[in-house]
Amino acid sequence: MELSFIDKKIPAAGILQEVATGIFWLRMPLPFDLDHINLYLIEDNQAEQEGFALIDTGIGTQQTTDIWEKLLQTINKPITKVIVTHMHPDHIGMAGYLVEKFRIPFYMSHDEYFVGRAIAAGSRGASDWQDEQYLVRCGISTDDIATAKKNKKDSTGVGRVIKPIPLQYKRLKEGDTLAIGDNNWLVYIGRGHSPEHVCLYNAKTNILISGDHILLGISPNIGVYNTEPDANSLQQYLETLPQFMQLPENCLVLPSHKQPFYGLHTRVNELINHHHDHLDNLRDFCKKGKTIEQCLPVLFKRKLNSRNIFFAIAESFAHLNYLYFAGECSRELNAKGQFIFTLK
Structure with a gap:
């Protein structure tokens, strides 16, 4: 089935904007x-109350708060439950x-x-030497590490854009x-x-709310971060994509970014192939040892700015890490403390 946007x-x-009956x-x-x-509001009418269940909520800024205040006056119905796809x-x-x-x-x-509770709370005074070690091992330059440390010092952290998380869920x-x-x-x-x-997934209406897991036009960021440098995030992602091939190909997919679309199976296959193409390119590029930073041009053809380079x-x-844990390449530290990945 070809990919197509909803009309x-x-x-x-x-x-x-209504995208399906009651959604x-x-x-x-x-x-x-x-x-x-x-975000998606789903009619959640019950005997004692009419309202909307909400899927995801927006970033916790004053701009978003103002929009919510105005919207809630317009719809004149309460939110009955809040469902968050991820943190x-x-x-x-x-x-x-x-x-x-x-x-x-x-x-x-x-x-x-x-x-989510942990990232909103921040470091709470914990030493940041492991953050710096992570950046060194990624092959980041000394100047960029200094800039990253300064930005972190000047920032109040992720918690500033997350309203206090409820104590019960x-x-x-x-x-x-x-x-x-x-x-x-x-x-x-x-x-x-x-x-x-x-x-x-709702089988009755044949609708999948996919969050960030399946997006059209972009791939969700699949990263290894300083909190768990030995994570095998890409393997986890590739292992949890095929299950969606069991759903009907013509289901309506409601993602967290870009537009709702049809063509679920096609998009799942595209995402899987996208990452395997990257892996093939890295296999060729890493025949001679490379740092993580040196591999960026293989994966990203666009210019990276100071904000998105760390996601890259x-x-x-x-x-x-996927290639390393699959036994296809070695991962060793050089004299500078940088990881060097070399195809075996």
Whole structure:
């Protein structure tokens, strides 16, 4: 089945666009190169109350808060439950605000909830020598490391764009069924982009809410970061993509970025092939030992700025760790403390 977009206008920030019966597409702005996130409101009418279940919440900024305040006055219905696919700030950022406002249940997977709590809390005084070691091992220059340290010192961290996370949550697990209104949504778990990413599928309406796990036009960032330098994130991602081939090919996919689309199987295969193409290129490039930073031009043809280079480094690390843990290349430290990956 060929990839195709739904025949619906992309909504402006804070405007609802119905994409299926009882399901509304909402966009919130982001202060990044990827300048938006898609949220979804699903009618959750119950005997005692009419309202909307919310999938993801937007980043926790004053701009997003203002949009939410205006929108809630417009729809004139309460939010009945907040469901967050994963712990990244653009998804969880406003969850605490909305849960507190409506005193409603908050749904996440176990790993996403507690990692979210941890990143919002910050380092709490822990030494940052391991952060610097991570950057050195990635092959980052001394000047760029100094800049990264300065930026971290000048920043209040991720917690500044995440409203206080609720102290209680309802756990979503693989294979669970979540009731929203008259429909049941089956929980699928994806890994690699985040620890335990929740996707939801409704067989009755043939709709998949894919979050960041399956996107059209871009690949989700699959990275190895300083918190777990021995992670095999790419293997986790590639292992949790094929399960979606079991769903109908013609299901409507509602992603967190870009546009809702049809052609699920085609897109899953494209994402798998995309990463295997990168791995093939790295196999050829690393016949002679290379640092993680030296591999960036193999994976990224666009110019990298100071904001996205660290995401690119993490993605390069993930692909090289995949080859390392598969036994295809060695990973050794050179005299500068940098990882050198060499094809065996």
